[in-house]
Amino acid sequence: MPEVTSGSAGPRRTVQRGRYYEDFQVGDVYRHHWGRTLTQGECQLFATGTMNAVPLYFNELFARKLGHPQVPAHPLLVMNVVFGMTVEDLSEQALAHLGYWDLRFPRFVYPGDTLISSSEVLDKRESGSKPDRGIVHVRTTGVNQRGEEVCVYQRRILVKKRSTYGGA
Numbered sequence: 134m135p136e137v138t139s140g141s142a143g144p145r146r147t148v149q150r151g152r153y154y155e156d157f158q159v160g161d162v163y164r165h166h167w168g169r170t171l172t173q174g175e176c177q178l179f180a181t182g183t184m185n186a187v188p189l190y191f192n193e194l195f196a197r198k199l200g201h202p203q204v205p206a207h208p209l210l211v212m213n214v215v216f217g218m219t220v221e222d223l224s225e226q227a228l229a230h231l232g233y234w235d236l237r238f239p240r241f242v243y244p245g246d247t248l249i250s251s252s253e254v255l256d257k258r259e260s261g262s263k264p265d266r267g268i269v270h271v272r273t274t275g276v277n278q279r280g281e282e283v284c285v286y287q288r289r290i291l292v293k294k295r296s297t298y299g300g301a
Contacts, residue, residue: 151225153295154257154267161254165218168278171206173244179210205241208284211248212236215275215284218250224290226298228266231289235272239282247278255287265297 180190185207188195196204224230242248256270269292275284 150221151227152222152292153226153298154259154269154292155295157254157257157269157292159254159256162251163219163222163253164251165222165249167218168247168249169214169218170247171210171214171242171244173204176204176206176210176244179207183207183209201241201243203243205243206246208238208242211238211242211275211284212286214248215250215273218248218275219252219271219273223252223269223271224292226293227290228293229291231268231291233286233288236284236286238284240277242277242283246283248275248283249278250275250284260291265294266291267294268292 177191179185185191189199189201190204190207193204250273252271252273254269254271258268260266260268269290270287271290272285272287274282277283
């Protein structure tokens with residue numbers, strides 16, 4: 134329930150978001166909201182802004198010679214979009230991200246593709262050094278509009294405990 138406080142500017146409503154350690158259960162699957170369509174402009178901007186030197190991600194002639202219908206999105210853009218969709222469900226109450234591994238890109242993503250992501254809780258354990266937090270291990274999968282996997286990775290998240298941080 135949102136907390137309502139008063140101050141000199143009048144009533145203010147505080148909304149608590151995210152899951153605490155106690156809210157995660159092994160086997161839970163979170164289907165993250167909305168999805169996101171990548172545009173050609175943002176794909177080009179990402180390649181340029183990161184000073185990517187691989188012509189596959191900014192040269193249409195080069196991409197077509199390699200058999201692509203158009204310039205594909207850079208995989209790290211794909212990963213960041215897939216990851217961004219997970220924040221509300223997984224890491225609003227995170228203290229730290231403890232690592233990413235087993236990062237795979239089974240298919241290319243192209244401008245116009247819509248990405249959708251989900252995450253499964255694989256494991257969780259209390260912190261061995263800090264009793265006010267726990268570690269949650271998840272696998273996140275990003276798919277395109279056809280349901281084809283385009284990005285899969287695992288990560289561990291250091292998450293606050295509700296009992297210590299006073300979450301409602």
